[in-house]
Amino acid sequence: MDQDLWVASLYAFLHDIGFATYIGGAIAMEYVLGPAQASIPPAQAQVMGQKTADRFLWLVWGSLGLIIVTAVLRLNQTFLPGISELDFNSPFTHGRLTLELGYGQTLLVLFLIWCVLVINGLIITFVLRPRLTGRLGTGTTAAGVSAAQNQKLKAAEWIQRLTRADLVLALIAAVLGASLKYGGLIDL
Amino acid sequence: MEWVLRYAQRTMPPSQVAVVCKNAGRRYRWFGLVSVLVIGLSGLFMVLRLDDGELAARAGSPELSLGDSYGQTLLLLTAAWAVLLACVSAMAFWLHPAQAKRSRPHMTEEEVKAERARVGVAIKRMEHVLRLELVVTIVAVALGASLHVGGLW
Numbered sequence: 001m002d003q004d005l006w007v008a009s010l011y012a013f014l015h016d017i018g019f020a021t022y023i024g025g026a027i028a029m030e031y032v033l034g035p036a037q038a039s040i041p042p043a044q045a046q047v048m049g050q051k052t053a054d055r056f057l058w059l060v061w062g063s064l065g066l067i068i069v070t071a072v073l074r075l076n077q078t079f080l081p082g083i084s085e086l087d088f089n090s091p092f093t094h095g096r097l098t099l100e101l102g103y104g105q106t107l108l109v110l111f112l113i114w115c116v117l118v119i120n121g122l123i124i125t126f127v128l129r130p131r132l133t134g135r136l137g138t139g140t141t142a143a144g145v146s147a148a149q150n151q152k153l154k155a156a157e158w159i160q161r162l163t164r165a166d167l168v169l170a171l172i173a174a175v176l177g178a179s180l181k182y183g184g185l186i187d188l
Numbered sequence: 189m190e191w192v193l194r195y196a197q198r199t200m201p202p203s204q205v206a207v208v209c210k211n212a213g214r215r216y217r218w219f220g221l222v223s224v225l226v227i228g229l230s231g232l233f234m235v236l237r238l239d240d241g242e243l244a245a246r247a248g249s250p251e252l253s254l255g256d257s258y259g260q261t262l263l264l265l266t267a268a269w270a271v272l273l274a275c276v277s278a279m280a281f282w283l284h285p286a287q288a289k290r291s292r293p294h295m296t297e298e299e300v301k302a303e304r305a306r307v308g309v310a311i312k313r314m315e316h317v318l319r320l321e322l323v324v325t326i327v328a329v330a331l332g333a334s335l336h337v338g339g340l341w
Binding site: 015055 | 189191192195199200201204207209211215248326329333334336338340
């Protein structure tokens with residue numbers, strides 16, 4: 001096989017692995033590990049939840065990084081006819097990637113979904129997770145303990161909501177990504 | 189599962205690891221089986237929809253024949269799918285049920301030991317099958333990705 005085709009194959013492989021890891025990880029966390037976690041005592045479930053979430057967040061960031069890097073590399077390839085229209089100077093896109101065509105519109109929506117996934121990931125990593133793992137000081141009053149517990153419960157609820165929203169968005173992205181082969185699903 | 193659950197299990201007492209594994213495995217085996225079947229069916233429909241004209245227009249001008257890299261890669265992909273189907277079927281119908289402890293009243297100490305050893309063997313086998321499944325899945329993704337450019341070689 002031609003070296004350029006090997007590179008294209010490698011980019012496609014890494015892109016697919018990144019996406020499969022993200023969506024498979026989210027499904028496993030939500031529908032396999034979540035219910036399994038509920039079957040053990042709450043204190044142990046909390047420790048398990050922290051450990052699995054720590055690891056899962058590494059997977060999420062690794063996958064999101066891999067997805068965008070390999071997406072740009074794939075669009076920047078010059079040897080496949082019709083998909084060498086990405087440019088790093090204004091107006092950035094040409095040919096099939098322009099917003100007049102379904103392909104470009106679908107790619108834009110895919111990029112926006114990726115941005116939302118990154119924003120949700122940032123909220124979970126830097127806002128909600130620290131609230132969930134925060135420890136109480138020795139002089140905390142009963143009212144303080146109750147308030148902290150409420151805050152943790154709310155943080156856990158929001159993490160679950162955002163994770164489910166991410167899962168739905170990732171499924172939509174899968175459909176849109178698959179449609180690119182046929183010119184894109186969105187055609188305004 | 190391999191990267192996330194194994195890590196979390198290290199800090200858990202063995203009895204709770206067993207409960208979590210039993211519950212996670214119960215759901216995972218059906219997700220695995222349904223996913224493999226959906227992949228197989230959708231893959232079959234995609235192959236049936238292929239036509240020579242469309243293939244020839246792709247990079248590398250592949251052909252749907254065993255004399256061409258595209259056909260050979262597709263055959264290898266089918267073999268990988270068959271291995272995955274065998275793995276998830278073994279997990280769903282043999283290895284996961286085999287992990288359930290069968291205790292009866294009045295079991296002798298030797299019978300209890302033998303039962304523990306049997307469950308231990310089932311857990312080890314499950315781990316090996318899970319790892320094989322992960323490796324074959326990664327190989328299958330590589331094979332599938334190479335089809336975009338006419339096959340792996």
